[in-house]
Amino acid sequence: MALNFFFFFLTLLSNYLTFLDAALVPAMYVFGDSLLDVGNNNYLNFSAPKANFYPNGIDFPTRNPTGRFCNGKNPSDFLAEKVGLTSAPSYLSIIENRDRTYKFNIGVNFASGGATIIPQSNHIFVTSISLTKQVAFYGSVYEALVKDLGVNNAKEHASKSLYLIEIGSNDIFEYFGSSNLRKTYTPPQYVDLMCRHFEKQLKRLYEKGGRKLVVIGVGVIGCTPAMRYKSITEACNSEMNWMAFVYNQHLISLLKRLKDELLGFHFAYFDGFSIMLTSIHKPSSFGFSEVKAACCGSGRLNAELACIPKVSYCNNRDKHLFWDRYHPTQQAHRFFSDLIFNGPPTYTFPINVQTLVAI
Structure with missing residues (x-):
């Protein structure tokens, strides 16, 4: 009996070590807005953007809402799986629950629904975590890594880890929703402002x-x-799409310039704009049958009322591009994540994530 238990223990240990060896990177640190949020907004008392209620999460493994703005997993989950990691938990869940046992060297998610690149100073209450604040949180995490691992090991750990970033949509929504912003900045000036703030945060991450x-x-x-x-x-x-397109072009130029300026800086850029546009124009090619209406909501296009408890939701969720008024379905996220990881340079360039992790 004891011998059998010993061999059983060795088998479990072997499987665990195999899992660790299978990880392509030591950790993944996630920054962004609601497309990557895994529950940070659950801990913001005055945050309007929340998804910690049914039917969000209906297709998540637990079948429960987690704070993800989706019917299931989002790109941070799928990419974690692809590099052999478990999904990074939300930063605020660790801090608010005072989890002193959690080791940040396996990754953490800072993304927040409604987050912007340009800090919004006109809000009385904290409704989301801006990119500036997210990077500041990472700074605290890095200091904890230095304390636990030592300076040299922390640097090596950070240099081998992945940094997933998706943000900018809410800045554009803010621009079109604010007459003051439109009076203050022309669209080119605003795009330039977005890029300058983004560059500053990328350099802070690099440091x-x-x-x-x-x-x-x-x-x-x-x-x-x-x-x-x-x-x-x-x-x-069309105006909103044009600003998004122009911003993306400036963002690509910024990333290329930083690669030339910063030693050891590498990136994989995913052209989410092009693939979404192609999905809308040729939905059947990607397995979608509905690309206009949301799956969850009510009224015309299921967009008159948000995806909240007791509203209707579709059964053919894998056929929908959009889960709610703003966010893609789990199936769309899975499809996009596949392209991010090992897609062609048509959509992910200059290299994909599979190549990036091997550097």
């Missing part, structure tokens, strides 16, 4: 060891159900 970045460009946000709903013809908001 704290970040070397391998996965950056997701802003999608076709003018074609979300929320934006189509505002049009009598249910057409996309």
